[in-house]
Amino acid sequence: AQTVTQSQPEMSVQEAETVTLSCTYDTSESDYYLFWYKQPPSRQMILVIRQEAYKQQNATENRFSVNFQKAAKSFSLKISDSQLGDAAMYFCAYRFSGGSNYKLTFGKGTLLTVNP
Amino acid sequence: NAGVMQNPRHLVRRRGQEARLRCSPMKGHSHVYWYRQLPEEGLKFMVYLQKENIIDESGMPKERFSAEFPKEGPSILRIQQVVRGDSAAYFCASSLTSGNTDTQYFGPGTRLTVL
Numbered sequence: 349a350q351t352v353t354q355s356q357p358e359m360s361v362q363e364a365e366t367v368t369l370s371c372t373y374d375t376s377e378s379d380y381y382l383f384w385y386k387q388p389p390s391r392q393m394i395l396v397i398r399q400e401a402y403k404q405q406n407a408t409e410n411r412f413s414v415n416f417q418k419a420a421k422s423f424s425l426k427i428s429d430s431q432l433g434d435a436a437m438y439f440c441a442y443r444f445s446g447g448s449n450y451k452l453t454f455g456k457g458t459l460l461t462v463n464p
Numbered sequence: 465n466a467g468v469m470q471n472p473r474h475l476v477r478r479r480g481q482e483a484r485l486r487c488s489p490m491k492g493h494s495h496v497y498w499y500r501q502l503p504e505e506g507l508k509f510m511v512y513l514q515k516e517n518i519i520d521e522s523g524m525p526k527e528r529f530s531a532e533f534p535k536e537g538p539s540i541l542r543i544q545q546v547v548r549g550d551s552a553a554y555f556c557a558s559s560l561t562s563g564n565t566d567t568q569y570f571g572p573g574t575r576l577t578v579l
Binding site: 352354385390391392393394395398439441450451452453454455456457 | 497504520555
């Protein structure tokens with residue numbers, strides 16, 4: 349079974365600084381997708397960024413980028429120029445890309461605090 | 465285009481009562497997933513449904529829990545005879561297809577409190 353581990357229960361960053369959130373996963377599959385979701389206090393789950401395992405290039409969405417290391421099964425999220433609105437719980441998630449069921453497997457989350 | 469809708473947002477039940485959670489997927493989406501988030505935990509998959517079919521219910525407790533996604537109307541997650549351990553946030557997600565490029569869009573969740 350696939351597992352996703354987020355080893356940092358909490359992180360903090362100063363506004364305008366950069367922070368990196370860690371995620372490792374375990375799978376025997378070679379084709380899969382990895383995601384970072386953000387859950388602000390409203391509890392709405394918001395997709396931040398997505399990475400296809402077959403792509404070597406790291407995904408980027410504005411101030412958010414990932415460092416995907418397939419051999420190490422590592423998928424970290426870097427937030428540049430942090431803003432107060434980035435404060436939230438961040439979840440790393442995995443999804444197998446084969447078969448017909450694309451359920452997501454989530455880590456336990458990292459609570460990010462942004463200090464003004 | 466309205467997002468995924470869930471209602472109610474908050475639901476309080478006493479032990480032994482039934483809880484019915486509703487999810488309306490995004491327009492045109494025919495694939496629905498239910499996840500449960502216990503306090504201090506990540507979301508855990510419960511069930512995956514397409515219209516009128518349960519595709520995978522491997523994450524659903526064997527007793528008291530059921531789910532449906534009828535041809536017309538929202539998807540329903542039903543919990544019978546609730547217990548305190550059922551207190552959690554229940555999230556629904558929908559996707560356009562089950563294709564491997566498709567993104568799951570989440571609703572705002574229903575927070576169930578069992579007294």
